[in-house]
Amino acid sequence: MTGTETTSQIEYYARALRAPRISDAFRRLGDQARDAGWSHEEYLAAVLSNEVSEREASGANLRIKAARFPGHKTLEDFNFDHQPTADRNLIAHLGTSVFLTEGKNVVLLGPPGTGKTHLAVGIGIKAAKAGHRVLFDTATGWVTRLQEAHSRGKLPAELTKLRRYSLLIVDEVGYIPFDQDAANLFFQLVSSRYEHASLIMTSNLPFARWGDVFGDLTIASAMIDRIVHHADVLNLKGTSYRLKNHQPVTSEAH
Numbered sequence: 001m002t003g004t005e006t007t008s009q010i011e012y013y014a015r016a017l018r019a020p021r022i023s024d025a026f027r028r029l030g031d032q033a034r035d036a037g038w039s040h041e042e043y044l045a046a047v048l049s050n051e052v053s054e055r056e057a058s059g060a061n062l063r064i065k066a067a068r069f070p071g072h073k074t075l076e077d078f079n080f081d082h083q084p085t086a087d088r089n090l091i092a093h094l095g096t097s098v099f100l101t102e103g104k105n106v107v108l109l110g111p112p113g114t115g116k117t118h119l120a121v122g123i124g125i126k127a128a129k130a131g132h133r134v135l136f137d138t139a140t141g142w143v144t145r146l147q148e149a150h151s152r153g154k155l156p157a158e159l160t161k162l163r164r165y166s167l168l169i170v171d172e173v174g175y176i177p178f179d180q181d182a183a184n185l186f187f188q189l190v191s192s193r194y195e196h197a198s199l200i201m202t203s204n205l206p207f208a209r210w211g212d213v214f215g216d217l218t219i220a221s222a223m224i225d226r227i228v229h230h231a232d233v234l235n236l237k238g239t240s241y242r243l244k245n246h247q248p249v250t251s252e253a254h
C-alpha cells in the first residue's frame, strides 16, 4: 500500500513535471505491479510509457482537430472490395506518411462518390497521428484564404506560414472554376510547396480539363507540371458509393 504522504508527493511531482496523467496512472499500475511482481524498474517503465503514449495520443487528437477534416474518415473504414481501382498497396504506403518526408504529392482523380475525399482524409489522419501538421480545405476555401491574405498585403507571409504544415489537402478542384486572380493565387500556393512540402489534391476532372477550371491552359499546365513531378496519381473509377444502396440488388446478393 502507498502511504498518503507518498501519494501526495507523487501528485505534487507529477504536477511539477507537467505530467498530470501520472497522478491517475501510478495507483492502477502500482496494483498491477504488486499483482504481477514487477521489479521497481519495470514499474517505472510502465508509468513513463503510459505517460508518453497518452501524450502522443492527445497530440494526435489535437492535430486531427486542427486539420479541420470534414469528417472522421479512416483508411481502416475504406472498403477496397467496393473500390477495386484503388491500389491497396499504394494507399497503405501513403498511410505510412513516408511521402511527406519526401515532399511528394498525391492526386486523387475520379467521378463523384468514388472515395476521393475519404481517402484524402484517411491519409491525412494517418499523417496527423504520425506527428505531422495537416490542414484540409476545399479548393474554393484555399483560394478565399489566399485572397484574404493577398488583400492585406500578406500573401508571402501566409505562404510561409502554410509551409510549416507538412500536408495541405485541397479537396474538390474543378467543382467551381477560378477567375484569373484566383488561378494565379492558387498557382503560387502550388509553387511555394513544390519540392518542399506535400499536397493532396482531389478532382472530379481529368488533368486534360484543368485548363477549363483555371481559365488558362498555360497556368494549368505549369501547375500540373509541378504537382505531378513528384506525385502519386490515383485514378478512381466506378459508380458513386453514395448510391450504393439505391442500386438494384444483383443476383449475387442472394
Ligand code: ADP
Pocket (backbone or CB within 6 Å): 073, 077, 078, 079, 080, 082, 083, 110, 111, 112, 113, 114, 115, 116, 117, 118, 119, 241, 242
Ligand atoms: P468523393 O470525394 O469521391 O466524391 P467521398 O470520399 O466523399 O467521394 O465518398 C462518398 C461517401 O461514400 C463518403 O461517405 C465515403 O465515406 C463513402 N465511401 C466512398 N467510397 C467508399 C469505400 N470504398 N468504402 C467505404 N466508404 C466509402
Ligand code: MG
Pocket (backbone or CB within 6 Å): 116, 117, 118, 171, 172, 202
Ligand atoms: Mg469529395
